[in-house]
Amino acid sequence: xxxxxxxxxxxxxxxFAAMLIGICSPALVCAAGPVPVPPTAPVxxxxxxxxxxxxxxxxxxxFQLAVSCESTGSATCESPFKLPANRRLVIEYVSSRCNVxxxxxxxxxxxxxxxxxxxxxxxxxxHVDHPTTxxxxxxxxxxxxxxxxxxxxxxxxxxxxxxxxxxTWSCAFSLSGQLVDVP
Numbered sequence: 754x755x756x757x758x759x760x761x762x763x764x765x766x767x768x769f770a771a772m773l774i775g776i777c778s779p780a781l782v783c784a785a786g787p788v789p790v791p792p793t794a795p796v797x798x799x800x801x802x803x804x805x806x807x808x809x810x811x812x813x814x815x816f817q818l819a820v821s822c823e824s825t826g827s828a829t830c831e832s833p834f835k836l837p838a839n840r841r842l843v844i845e846y847v848s849s850r851c852n853v854x855x856x857x858x859x860x861x862x863x864x865x866x867x868x869x870x871x872x873x874x875x876x877x878x879x880h881v882d883h884p885t886t887x888x889x890x891x892x893x894x895x896x897x898x899x900x901x902x903x904x905x906x907x908x909x910x911x912x913x914x915x916x917x918x919x920x921t922w923s924c925a926f927s928l929s930g931q932l933v934d935v936p
Contacts, residue, residue: 829915830924
């Protein structure tokens with residue numbers, strides 16, 4: 754069907770536009786497009802107790818821990834801790850910073866957790882070495898990860914690192930997450 758065959762006939766879209774013009778008269782209000790809305794003034798928010806916010810979001814017991822290990826004459830460094838008998842641990846963020854001796858390389862960093870029935874897993878952390886231009890000087894290796902690691906109540910959690918040559922060195926670890934009551 755051809756709507757444009759006669760010069761006096763309107764095309765379908767032209768007919769629709771003519772109909773709208775006829776409907777929208779000065780007595781009626783017709784939308785012409787988006788209307789700008791002025792921005793409202795920002796409301797100041799003061800967080801008084803972050804633990805209360807965590808609980809409101811379903812976090813039963815916010816958890817954070819900073820531990821370190823020093824190794825004297827060894828290639829490994831480990832810092833274990835035990836969980837309470839009535840709470841499981843969910844680790845949500847882990848970071849570490851190791852002081853690596855001169856002419857040495859950090860081989861690994863990790864977190865070991867246990868879930869029922871006594872299944873222990875070591876979670877390897879990807880780390881970045883920050884060597885100095887002079888390899889005869891000590892340097893740092895850093896890891897920082899958003900994670901979701903679980904540990905059973907009354908189990909051991911261990912943070913560890915290893916270098917290539919046995920000597921004196923250290924690592925500092927930080928964990929954050931939540932403790933969950935055992936039903």
